[in-house]
Amino acid sequence: MxxxxxxxxxxxxxxGWSGLRPDPREADGPLASFEKALEKSRAHTGAxxxxxxxxxxxxxxxxxxxxxxxxxxxAMAGETPELYGGRPITLWRREGDGPVWSANIPAxxxxxxxxxxxxxxxxxxLPEHGAFEHDSxxxxxxxxxxxxxxxxxxxxxxxxPYG
Numbered sequence: 001m002x003x004x005x006x007x008x009x010x011x012x013x014x015x016g017w018s019g020l021r022p023d024p025r026e027a028d029g030p031l032a033s034f035e036k037a038l039e040k041s042r043a044h045t046g047a048x049x050x051x052x053x054x055x056x057x058x059x060x061x062x063x064x065x066x067x068x069x070x071x072x073x074x075a076m077a078g079e080t081p082e083l084y085g086g087r088p089i090t091l092w093r094r095e096g097d098g099p100v101w102s103a104n105i106p107a108x109x110x111x112x113x114x115x116x117x118x119x120x121x122x123x124x125x126l127p128e129h130g131a132f133e134h135d136s137x138x139x140x141x142x143x144x145x146x147x148x149x150x151x152x153x154x155x156x157x158x159x160x161p162y163g
Contacts, residue, residue, distance in 0.1 A: 004046040007037045011055035034062045054079030059087045
């Protein structure tokens with residue numbers, strides 16, 4: 001296609017819609033994700049725009065490629081989109097009777113920013129000062145990576161030295 005096109009994204013959008021309308025009407029309206037808007041815009045060779053409606057976008061991933069050269073991404077006039085690269089943490093539960101709350105996050109994931117009701121909050125840090133101490137020690141010489149690493153296998157005290 002070689003026509004000029006504008007795609008709209010909104011927090012309440014739907015990636016099954018065309019994305020050509022800024023507001024939902026009947027069975028069509030704005031898209032929900034940047035990924036879908038980029039995919040659709042790449043099918044055009046004319047002037048391309050992605051207009052982002054106001055609101056919060058969690059897990060906003062925008063990976064621009066060479067084929068996106070000339071693409072304009074802008075906020076809808078008079079609106080303020082907020083883009084967050086993370087995901088919301090849900091299913092919070094109170095721990096005991098105190099002010100401590102917790103939630104599970106998927107294995108292998110971590111987070112750097114915590115927001116509660118739109119405000120940045122400090123994450124818990126344990127211990128409050130210094131670092132945890134542990135009772136175990138591994139007093140074995142580090143040989144070098146070319147010599148095989150540790151002088152003895154760290155998994156077994158009775159294993160023979162490498163070499």
